[in-house]
Amino acid sequence: MFSPEGALDKNMKVLVVDDFSTMRRIVKNLLRDLGFTNISEADDGSTALPMLKEGSFDFVVTDWNMPGMQGIDLLKAIRADSSLSHIPVLLITAEAKKEQIVMAAQAGVNGYIVKPFTAATLNAKLDKIFERLG
Amino acid sequence: MSAKTGVHVSLEQAKLLVEYLESDQQEKADELIAEIQNPINSELFAEIGKLTRQLHDSLMNFQLDSRLNDLATADIPDAKERLNYVITRTEEAANKTMDAVESIFPVVDTIQKQIKTVNPLWQKLMHNKLEITEFKNLCIDIDLLLTTTDKESVRMHELMTDVLMAQDFQDLTGQVIRKVIDLVREVEDSLIGMLTAFGITTHGPAQESKPKVGDNLVEGPIVNVESRDDVVADQDDVDDLLSSLGF
Numbered sequence: 001m002f003s004p005e006g007a008l009d010k011n012m013k014v015l016v017v018d019d020f021s022t023m024r025r026i027v028k029n030l031l032r033d034l035g036f037t038n039i040s041e042a043d044d045g046s047t048a049l050p051m052l053k054e055g056s057f058d059f060v061v062t063d064w065n066m067p068g069m070q071g072i073d074l075l076k077a078i079r080a081d082s083s084l085s086h087i088p089v090l091l092i093t094a095e096a097k098k099e100q101i102v103m104a105a106q107a108g109v110n111g112y113i114v115k116p117f118t119a120a121t122l123n124a125k126l127d128k129i130f131e132r133l134g
Numbered sequence: 135m136s137a138k139t140g141v142h143v144s145l146e147q148a149k150l151l152v153e154y155l156e157s158d159q160q161e162k163a164d165e166l167i168a169e170i171q172n173p174i175n176s177e178l179f180a181e182i183g184k185l186t187r188q189l190h191d192s193l194m195n196f197q198l199d200s201r202l203n204d205l206a207t208a209d210i211p212d213a214k215e216r217l218n219y220v221i222t223r224t225e226e227a228a229n230k231t232m233d234a235v236e237s238i239f240p241v242v243d244t245i246q247k248q249i250k251t252v253n254p255l256w257q258k259l260m261h262n263k264l265e266i267t268e269f270k271n272l273c274i275d276i277d278l279l280l281t282t283t284d285k286e287s288v289r290m291h292e293l294m295t296d297v298l299m300a301q302d303f304q305d306l307t308g309q310v311i312r313k314v315i316d317l318v319r320e321v322e323d324s325l326i327g328m329l330t331a332f333g334i335t336t337h338g339p340a341q342e343s344k345p346k347v348g349d350n351l352v353e354g355p356i357v358n359v360e361s362r363d364d365v366v367a368d369q370d371d372v373d374d375l376l377s378s379l380g381f
């Protein structure tokens with residue numbers, strides 16, 4: 001996922017999961033602005049999971065509250081599957097209960113952004129996530 | 135109902151009984167005797183009578199309030215349609231705005247790229263270090279930049295007008311939502327009226343009403359952050375909480 005210099009590989013395969021197409025579009029645009037070009041989309045966890053199992057994704061950005069499979073359950077499913085468990089997961093959600101943030105942390109989330117959010121926040125969280133992994 | 139249970143005859147009742155008997159009103163006299171013997175029953179009947187009247191009045195009021203019927207059969211379905219309209223309009227606006235912005239991004243990138251091309255020779259010119267042979271190249275680059283900027287700034291102006299116009303949803307959806315708020319208020323009033331008609335007191339919720347949550351405590355956007363202590367207020371709160379967990 002990283003070049004020898006430790007710089008982030010902007011060709012990494014990213015999956016953006018959100019039930020609202022407008023939010024997917026916003027996240028995609030922000031990621032593209034940061035140089036990520038290899039971005040796929042899914043509208044909930046149950047659509048995302050088979051995509052993850054098939055394609056070698058390097059990073060997942062997901063909403064929490066979606067019909068079908070929720071983001072937190074997708075995170076748990078990713079962590080429970082040995083072939084996927086290494087994939088970093090960033091939650092971008094309107095869910096703001098402290099209990100939920102603790103729940104996400106315990107489930108092994110790599111970053112948590114509350115909506116509404118800014119491009120700068122996304123940028124900072126991505127840096128932090130990949131800095132840690134690198 | 136023997137004397138042991140303490141049947142109590144008042145002077146008025148005794149006088150009344152004598153009066154009934156003297157005026158040959160046997161039936162009324164019997165009724166009076168029954169009432170004296172069993173005062174509880176008559177009170178009970180009076181109470182049942184009162185309740186029956188109340189119930190009757192309540193039911194009549196309930197039927198008369200045809201507004202409730204209208205609310206349930208017409209206004210609420212209409213409100214659902216209105217709220218769907220809000221979803222559609224806001225989605226359209228978001229997409230229109232993003233269409234425009236996504237068209238502007240590459241234009242800005244192109245202009246920036248051409249400026250970067252022009253800049254080295256331009257700096258040389260500014261510092262009197264430009265070779266005469268380089269001058270022609272500089273002119274070509276500047277010409278391209280001017281042509282591009284001229285053409286694309288007109289296009290960007292159009293796109294920004296599109297962004298501007300896409301914001302007209304705010305006015306329209308605002309009006310629609312205000313109407314739905316009025317409806318909710320009316321339903322609330324009608325429900326309170328109904329509870330009052332049935333004699334149920336309606337002063338405030340018995341306890342602080344808890345927001346409805348789904349699986350994994352999902353609640354959606356928090357609209358009353360100030361009055362809640364179980365939620366984070368912003369991203370800084372999230373970061374603090376996570377770092378306290380060793381993140």
